[in-house]
Amino acid sequence: MEAEKEKKVRVRLAPSPTGTLHIGTARVALFNYLFAKKQQGVFILRIEDTDAARSEDRFEKNIIEGLRWLGIEWDEGVISDQGQSYIGDYGPYKQSERTEIYLKYIKKLLDKDKAYYCFCSQEELKAKKEYQMSIGQPPHYDEKCKQLTAEEIEKNIAEGKRFTIRFKTPLKKIAFNDLVRGKVEFDTNLIDDFTIAKGSKENITPLFHLAVVVDDQEMEISHVIRGEDHISNTPKQILLQEALEFPRPEYAHLPLILGPDKSKLSKRHGAVAISEYQQQGYLPETMINFMAFLGWNPGGEKEIYSLASLIEEFSLDGVHKGGAIFNMQRLDFLNAFYIRKKPLMELTELCLPYLLSSGLIKKTDDIVWLSKIIQAYQERLKKLSEIPELVDFFFQEIEYDKELLRWKGMTDEDIRKTLDKTEEVLEKIEPEDFNKENLQNIIMAEAEAIGAGDRGKLLWPLRAALTGKKASAGPFEIMEILGKEKTMERIKKAKALFK
């Protein structure tokens, strides 16, 4: 045990580029990262793209960009989707470029008679599987090819037949100590002779279990921290390690993120890609804080943590065994919280792309002026993507809905009078004195006078005239931002409805 502690901590995230960065994968990445940083260890990004048919460069790119956006940096691994770029001393960190290494071990297994060629067709296998299911048996490979002679094998290969290589699963009990669940035990009679490679004479590609086991060994992975959905893969991989005489890494299986129906979070539950959350205007700090607290917490009552403070507190001991339901309301709450905390100019910069793409602003617009608008809405923003609809009235002409201007039973006459009075008062203020404080002092006094206890009589029509909305920021800061000229224009236009 003591010697174990001396060992350098090396952990990895091993995504396959067959889809965008899933929030579950991102959380696994975060936990690996936190664990590594806490132990002064190494966090590795390894791309598992052995499935050439399903792997795509754009997904690899999406994964890399997503991780970077979250601020989860890796010490070794793939650093770009452009060609072969890696950091670290363990060869390529992309499985498609490590075939030679796998072949060496596959040969070893074959030579030691721990694996064999299988020429069964997929149709054949599928039919057998369906039959087994139909009579209520677990689907299991029937080991038909296990007894093939060397001559038969050679003949088949020479003929160019496609094959798989299967591992001869020995009968035994496999137990391992899971760092989050404790002792987990499997009986291998439930495991069939699973495939470790596929191909033909010309070209052999390794399959998942083999590639994982070989890479974890070659890359000296000390702890395999992954999702609970891998727990049943663990005995197979341990079997492979034993056959290859590899030491066994520590295992930790994290609980899953669940949808509202308590099943594994997937597309049918809504957005699952980190990039989608990014587009919707969630901040990376929101995602980090949120993901960290799904299935883990440091024990106290503090709930707001940065990535750095998370590293301080992190321990696998605090990881739960049960899955956690993804709670959108909490995500929104956290995002609103972090938005409120953002320095104004930073928040303004973050809002720019949304404003630009909505066509409300141009690149040349005054950023200081824009920041005033953002400031007025900072505490009302839940996600960045909401900003255009909230502030569009600053940039566009308003088409009024007459009834929107009406406050609690006021007649047309009442409204016109109060707007007249407001206009008159405002007219006396110099453009340079059109600031929030000054406007508030003057208008509030007037509102008290006109409203006789109900300031809404003046304030509501004013704000509605200014914004055309039933909900908005306060009228004083809006007038300051709009300036005197536009303010007066809008009041006049609104007033025209009540002539």
Next chain:
RNA sequence: GGCCUUAUCGUCUAGUGGCCCAGGACGUCGCCCUCUCACGGCGAAAACACGGGUUCGACUCCCGUUAAGGUCACCA
């Protein structure tokens, strides 16, 4: 179905035998602030799945039941 796993408010969770007729947060509801919407403040409702043990004492330990999830590919 086999195997593996899990089980505290609606949700995320604190709780590691007495500090708990169970604490915090989100959400919900009410009140205050208030022209509106937010923010902020105050307050409320809301949970130990069930049944057996063990123990002077169980949310905490053991067994069972129930429920839920994961997994059973020439995907990873």
